[in-house]
Amino acid sequence: MVELPHFPHAVVTGATRGIGREIAAQLTKAGAAVTALGRQRAALDDLVAEGSARFSAIxxxxxxxxxxxxxxxxxxxxxxxxxxxxxxAAESSSFAKSDAALFQRMMDVNFMGVVHSIQAALPSMRERPHGRIIAIASTAGLKGYGYVSAYAAAKHAVIGLVRSLALELATTRVTVNAVCPGFTDTDLVAGSIDTIMKKTGRDRAQAIAELTKHNPQGRLVSPAEVADTVLWLCGEGAAAITGQAIVVAGGEI
Structure with a gap:
């Protein structure tokens, strides 16, 4: 059982679905007061009502x-x-068809979204006896994949940010890490599956097989497996873990 500091306050961005929702639920179960941050009021209200978060913010x-x-x-x-x-968020396209707007969208949400969140939360966190910043990156932040060059570039930027900020904060009580899931069983990946089906004419099973071929275990990662890793990094026992990109991908990296 991971030991969290006494009743910590955790903010989870993108908390209403997929990995974010599972992280919010597991942190709440472990005793954290979770503020779920997202764009849709109804989905946030549902999260609080089901007990997976205590507060919400739009x-x-x-x-x-x-x-x-x-x-x-x-x-x-x-x-x-x-x-x-x-x-x-993720969008797929060949590099030749990836215009500047696509690259900007991917950088805005996947990289600048992390920057904005850290810059806004850090002043409060630095005053605390225990601070944890965890960016949910991707194996695409550590290797390349075809047809997602903009997404991969943004996730690589996140890893660089984590490594640099960890050094800046190394003498404080705040650690900074990234968790890098492989293809995970979420609605985001479901969209990728639909795209593969549409572009290639493959059926759903074949499309899933195309994604899971990257995982030596031959399967999609579960959101719970990613959340378990996050919970460990939040615990007292991970105080010496900083500047790391922890891969949850069945041996792919």
Whole structure:
């Protein structure tokens, strides 16, 4: 059982679905007061109603002012101890067809969204006896995949940010890490499966097989497996773990 500091306050971005939802639920179960941050009020209300988060805040992570306001509101309720920068999106296209707007969208949500979240949460966190910043990156932040060059570039940027910020904060009580899942059983990956089916004419089983071929275990990762790793990094026993990119991908990396 992971031991968290006494009743920590955790903010999880992109908390209403997939990996973010599972992280929020597991942190809540472990005793954290979770603020779920997302874009859709109804989905956030559902998360709180089901007991997977205590509080909610509306913000699009690409909007720096909105993120700052949401973090100030969250910190006013209880100082922030843990930030899970999870919000993200993926679009696939060949490099030749990837225009500047696609690259900008991927950088805005997957990289600048992390930057905005950390910059807004860190002032509150630095005053605490225990701080954890965890960015949900991807194996695409550590290797290349065809047809997602913009997404991979943004995730590589996240890894660089984590490694650099960890050094800046090494003498404080705040650690900074990334968790890098492989293809995970979420609605985001379901969209990738639909794209493969549409572009190649393959059926769903064949499309899933195309994605799971990257995982030596031959399967999709579960959101719970990613959340378990996050929970460990949040615990007291991970105080010496910083600047790392922890891979959850069945041996792919």
């Amino acid at each position: 913000a699009d992570v690409t909007d720096q002012a909105a993120v700052s306001a949401a973090m100030r509101e969250a910190a006013a309720r209880q100082p922030i101890d843990i930030l899970i920068a999870n919000a993200g």
